Amino acid sequence: MVGCAQPPPETETVGAPATVPQAVAQSAQATQQKPPAPTAEPPLPDFSAISDVPTLKRTFYAYLHSMVLVANDRIRAQRQRLQLVRQRHDRKEDLSAEQIDELAQLAAEYRLDLDGGPIDTAHLDRLRERVDVVPAALALAQAAIESGWGRSRFARLGNNIYGEWCFTPGCGIVPQDRNPGATHEIADFDTPAGSIASYLRNLNTHTAYSEWRVLRRQQRTAGIPLDAHELAAGLTAYSELREVYVQRVRDVIRQNADLIPPPPDPMTEP
Numbered sequence: 001m002v003g004c005a006q007p008p009p010e011t012e013t014v015g016a017p018a019t020v021p022q023a024v025a026q027s028a029q030a031t032q033q034k035p036p037a038p039t040a041e042p043p044l045p046d047f048s049a050i051s052d053v054p055t056l057k058r059t060f061y062a063y064l065h066s067m068v069l070v071a072n073d074r075i076r077a078q079r080q081r082l083q084l085v086r087q088r089h090d091r092k093e094d095l096s097a098e099q100i101d102e103l104a105q106l107a108a109e110y111r112l113d114l115d116g117g118p119i120d121t122a123h124l125d126r127l128r129e130r131v132d133v134v135p136a137a138l139a140l141a142q143a144a145i146e147s148g149w150g151r152s153r154f155a156r157l158g159n160n161i162y163g164e165w166c167f168t169p170g171c172g173i174v175p176q177d178r179n180p181g182a183t184h185e186i187a188d189f190d191t192p193a194g195s196i197a198s199y200l201r202n203l204n205t206h207t208a209y210s211e212w213r214v215l216r217r218q219q220r221t222a223g224i225p226l227d228a229h230e231l232a233a234g235l236t237a238y239s240e241l242r243e244v245y246v247q248r249v250r251d252v253i254r255q256n257a258d259l260i261p262p263p264p265d266p267m268t269e270p
Contacts, residue, residue: 041067041193044159047150060149061140061259064161067193068140071200072133078106079131086124095119106131111205129217130204137260138228139199141252142238145245158188162199208237225263228253 045063050056085099095103103119110130112123146163147155154160158173165184166172172185189195203209212234219226232249239245 041191044150044155044192048156056149057144057256058259060144061256063150064140064143064192064196065136065260067196068134068136071193071196072136075131075133075200075204079128079133082106082124082128082131086121086128089119089121089124103127109201129213132204132213132216132220133226134200134203135226135228135231136263137253137257138231138249139196140260141228141232141249141256142199142235143196144252144256145248154186155192158186159192159195160187160189161192161195162202164195164198164202209234211236 042063045059047056047060050059081102085095085103088095088099106127107113110127112127112130143150143161146152147161150156150161152160152163154163154173160172164187166187167184169183169185172188174185178184187195187198189198203212212231215231215234216226219230229250232246232253235246235249236242241248
């Protein structure tokens with residue numbers, strides 16, 4: 001498994017002029033930090049028991065693919081509602097109380113500080129850059145690398161598919177090879193879907209992946225389908241291997257392209 005030395009979560013403050021009530025902003029700050037995840041999926045299979053490599057790959061991708069789609073569908077629905085807010089804002093119409101409340105919740109989930117409530121076009125654009133899907137081909141390739149095709153200790157014991165770190169004592173599994181003085185643990189999730197939701201949120205929020213989000217926005221602006229191979233270029237911060245890791249992700253995407261059905265739509269929405 002390639003360890004991803006992920007720094008602690010951050011919240012970015014975006015200054016902004018429409019007013020969000022202070023009570024709503026306070027409510028947003030109290031939003032639960034972990035994104036919700038579906039709980040109906042079957043438990044992680046014993047991938048280490050599958051000795052045939054093609055069968056292992058097919059089983060791994062088939063198991064995780066639907067969970068990635070469900071998590072992306074939730075984000076896509078958020079993005080569509082955000083687009084409606086942006087259109088209403090552009091028409092200089094007042095936002096409804098429900099829209100204001102949802103903006104506050106989205107800002108909390110995607111780690112953008114409303115700073116007491118102001119909203120302007122720049123804030124909405126910054127939020128929309130974060131509220132977006134991750135191509136399944138990329139999510140599955142990283143899952144395969146980070147979990148050793150579902151066979152890693154952290155995947156088996158903690159449903160951690162992406163090697164995500166946590167920094168609160170007792171939050172996860174202590175790595176056996178952790179350096180002296182290091183305090184990180186490998187996050188423990190109730191379900192693999194929880195790990196997927198956390199991974200998507202990590203790419204969508206952390207400053208370490210701001211370049212990745214810029215690449216995705218550029219593809220959106222160009223009106224082309226999201227390209228997992230090209231987006232991998234923004235993942236140098238995910239591993240200490242940096243460019244070598246990017247190439248590894250691209251190799252897994254290319255070698256296993258036939259295991260992923262084409263997306264239901266070209267994902268070129270604005």
